[in-house]
Amino acid sequence: MSGGPQLEDGYSRIANEILDVLAKTNLNGTQRRILDVVFRQTYGYQRKNHDLSVSFIANATNMHKKQIQRELTALIEMKIIAVVSEATFNKSRVISFNKKYTEWLNSSEVTNSLPPNEIDTHTGNELAPSTGSELAPQINIKENIKDIIMTSYESEFISVLETIKDYPLDKVKDLAYMKTLSERYKNLDLVEAIKKFSVWVLDNPFKKNANHRSQINTSFGKYVEWGQCLKKEIHKDEMPKQEYMPQFKYFDL
Numbered sequence: 001m002s003g004g005p006q007l008e009d010g011y012s013r014i015a016n017e018i019l020d021v022l023a024k025t026n027l028n029g030t031q032r033r034i035l036d037v038v039f040r041q042t043y044g045y046q047r048k049n050h051d052l053s054v055s056f057i058a059n060a061t062n063m064h065k066k067q068i069q070r071e072l073t074a075l076i077e078m079k080i081i082a083v084v085s086e087a088t089f090n091k092s093r094v095i096s097f098n099k100k101y102t103e104w105l106n107s108s109e110v111t112n113s114l115p116p117n118e119i120d121t122h123t124g125n126e127l128a129p130s131t132g133s134e135l136a137p138q139i140n141i142k143e144n145i146k147d148i149i150m151t152s153y154e155s156e157f158i159s160v161l162e163t164i165k166d167y168p169l170d171k172v173k174d175l176a177y178m179k180t181l182s183e184r185y186k187n188l189d190l191v192e193a194i195k196k197f198s199v200w201v202l203d204n205p206f207k208k209n210a211n212h213r214s215q216i217n218t219s220f221g222k223y224v225e226w227g228q229c230l231k232k233e234i235h236k237d238e239m240p241k242q243e244y245m246p247q248f249k250y251f252d253l
């Protein structure tokens with residue numbers, strides 16, 4: 001279009017008073033970009049709320065999921081974003097913008113309630129770099145992990161568990177639990193299933209005193225029920241070893 005974007009092609013109705021208040025609200029770049037997505041997906045379609053997953057917002061802002069998860073949680077705690085309904089196994093969490101700005105909390109009030117490594121200092125103009133604590137394996141020094149021998153399939157499963165926030169990783173216990181799961185869900189690809197679960201947890205953080213492994217078991221049962229994450233082929237680590245047989249070529253003399 002030569003004249004640039006036109007209102008006829010769609011627009012978001014936002015009260016000027018809201019924009020004035022937001023201009024004076026201490027938000028970081030990531031938080032403001034999240035709000036832009038919320039405005040676009042709600043007011044942009046003349047609706048008050050909508051189901052928006054962390055993955056969707058991350059794609060819309062071109063930012064890391066963990067960064068979005070952290071700052072979306074902050075916006076909810078600041079009461080700028082309201083949770084209309086929590087996510088389920090087949091539907092994302094429904095959220096809305098809280099236009100009652102007198103209910104909003106100052107960022108300093110929320111900052112004091114967050115762990116030090118959860119405070120965002122980025123401008124929002126780039127993908128958030130890892131602090132090292134986000135993706136690094138959470139190793140219990142009491143474990144003698146050097147003595148644990150894992151197949152590549154088991155190692156991949158444990159590696160995914162290491163990325164799940166607030167998961168109480170115990171390699172010995174989790175390897176034993178993985179064996180239990182493999183016997184319980186024989187047709188399930190455990191690695192694909194735990195990857196799917198880790199994405200779901202981004203939108204559904206563990207609650208205090210949660211039974212983490214029980215939630216994994218429940219989710220895996222649902223995946224089997226829905227026909228998801230099923231094995232496509234036998235993993236190499238699970239295939240029986242075959243005795244090597246030398247190959248000879250015969251030539252006519």
